[in-house]
Amino acid sequence: MCILRCKAPNSGPIRPIQDPYAPGWTATFVHVTATYGMPAAHLRGWIAMPSNNQLSITEHRPEGSGTEGPMIVLVHGSLDSSRSFGRVLRRLGDVHTVAYDRRGYQRSRQVLPLGSTLDEHVDDLLSVIGGRPAVVVGHSYGGSIALGAALRPGPSPIRAVVAYEPPMPWLEHAMGIPGRTATSPAWAAVDPNDPQKAGAEAERFFRRMVGDAAWDRLPDGAKDDRRADGPALAAELNAIRVTEAPFDVATMRVPVIYGMGGDAMIRRRDAVRWLVEHTPDSEEAIIPGADHGAHLTHPDAFAALARSALTRTASTRSATVRPGASTGTQR
Numbered sequence: 275m276c277i278l279r280c281k282a283p284n285s286g287p288i289r290p291i292q293d294p295y296a297p298g299w300t301a302t303f304v305h306v307t308a309t310y311g312m313p314a315a316h317l318r319g320w321i322a323m324p325s326n327n328q329l330s331i332t333e334h335r336p337e338g339s340g341t342e343g344p345m346i347v348l349v350h351g352s353l354d355s356s357r358s359f360g361r362v363l364r365r366l367g368d369v370h371t372v373a374y375d376r377r378g379y380q381r382s383r384q385v386l387p388l389g390s391t392l393d394e395h396v397d398d399l400l401s402v403i404g405g406r407p408a409v410v411v412g413h414s415y416g417g418s419i420a421l422g423a424a425l426r427p428g429p430s431p432i433r434a435v436v437a438y439e440p441p442m443p444w445l446e447h448a449m450g451i452p453g454r455t456a457t458s459p460a461w462a463a464v465d466p467n468d469p470q471k472a473g474a475e476a477e478r479f480f481r482r483m484v485g486d487a488a489w490d491r492l493p494d495g496a497k498d499d500r501r502a503d504g505p506a507l508a509a510e511l512n513a514i515r516v517t518e519a520p521f522d523v524a525t526m527r528v529p530v531i532y533g534m535g536g537d538a539m540i541r542r543r544d545a546v547r548w549l550v551e552h553t554p555d556s557e558e559a560i561i562p563g564a565d566h567g568a569h570l571t572h573p574d575a576f577a578a579l580a581r582s583a584l585t586r587t588a589s590t591r592s593a594t595v596r597p598g599a600s601t602g603t604q605r
Contacts, residue, residue: 330381331374331402332356336367344407344433344587345370346580349399351414353479353500353507355380358413361573366580374402376416378506380499388466388509392520395510396422403431409583411436413569415510418442424528425521433587436559436579438533439542439566440549444519446541449548463515466508473501475508483566523553529586530556533579535564535572542566 346369348359356373357380363371375382377389377398389395399410399419408431412420417440424432464475480500481489489497523530530553534546550558559582561568561575569576 328382329374329377329385329398329402330356331372332363333370333372334363334367335370343370344409344584345372346584347371347399347403347408347410348373348580349410349412349416349419350376350379351412351416352510353379353476353483353503354413359569362569362577362580365573365577369581369584372402372408376419376506378509379503383502383506388506389513390466390509391513392418392422394513395419396426399423400426400431405431407431407433407587409434409436409580409587411438411580411583412440413438414566415441415514418514421523421526421530422521424530425523425525430527432528434529434531434583436531436533436583437549438568438576438579439535439538439546440532441514442519442545442549443515444517445545445548449544463512464508466505466512469505472504472508474504475511476501476504479507479511523549526553526555528555529583531559531579531583531586532556533559533561533568533576535566535568536560536562537565539566 346366348356348362348371350356350358350373355375359373363373376395377385389398396419400423403410403423410420410423410432412418412435417435417437420432420435421437421440424430424435464471466472477489477497477500492500532546532549532553534543538546546558550556559579561572561579564572564575
């Protein structure tokens with residue numbers, strides 16, 4: 275179960291979301307590989323591409339599903355991959371879903387150049403969506419990418435966003451918190467072109483986020499695999515450790531659910547609440563007992579967030595407004 279809180283003071287009581295996933299459902303996943311820039315809608319099955327510049331995509335269409343309604347696209351965070359959404363995807367087996375390994379990570383490790391700006395990751399996400407209506411669910415860094423994509427000027431295929439504890443270092447300044455700067459040791463840039471230093475940064479990041487004991491339990495091969503993702507990690511951390519906001523959430527045009535764990539760190543809670551306060555048509559969702567890795571530890575509640583956003587798009591499509599009536603917003 276997760277808890278949704280609307281920002282509007284008269285929005286009523288906290289509403290629990292029950293995950294409608296029925297145990298026993300088995301999803302059949304279709305693995306596809308997409309060339310960067312090619313609409314994923316044209317891909318079916320394994321496709322041989324002449325270029326190495328390919329993103330690894332996993333797309334699932336349930337049997338008998340039509341083309342009506344948005345698909346759900348899941349975007350993973352730093353030092354992670356689409357495989358971490360496995361338990362969530364099994365709970366969305368009746369929905370058209372897409373997940374992919376972001377550039378530089380795991381099965382997309384060969385995709386170069388590495389993303390040195392948030393905009394480049396946004397470009398990749400929009401390429402994966404391929405113009406199809408989509409609800410984008412981003413975990414951690416993936417949430418920042420999802421927000422950036424939804425805020426791109428012009429017509430957008432994105433109908434709603436779920437951003438779970440998106441990292442936004444620049445908010446420390448917007449919130450008036452004495453924070454880190456580009457010269458702080460915590461923000462020291464790591465050269466993604468130096469595999470040894472980037473690998474060491476990956477180990478430090480894993481230990482900080484997951485814990486020393488978890489790192490020590492990893493087999494040597496798994497440790498090497500994490501270190502191999504170090505260049506992508508270093509590049510994207512350098513890109514996001516800025517003091518000037520790369521986008522303005524106040525200009526958001528689609529519904530947003532900001533998720534966080536009930537056991538989230540204080541700075542993450544503060545950031546989520548600031549975002550809800552400043553994003554139109556947004557809600558705060560809390561997953562009790564969860565921390566940053568809710569998609570791994572609480573897949574039912576995480577999947578319920580995605581379904582809630584999907585429901586919001588259905589409500590938006592079917593809503594009618596009488597002449598002269600006020601639509602209002604949830605904040």
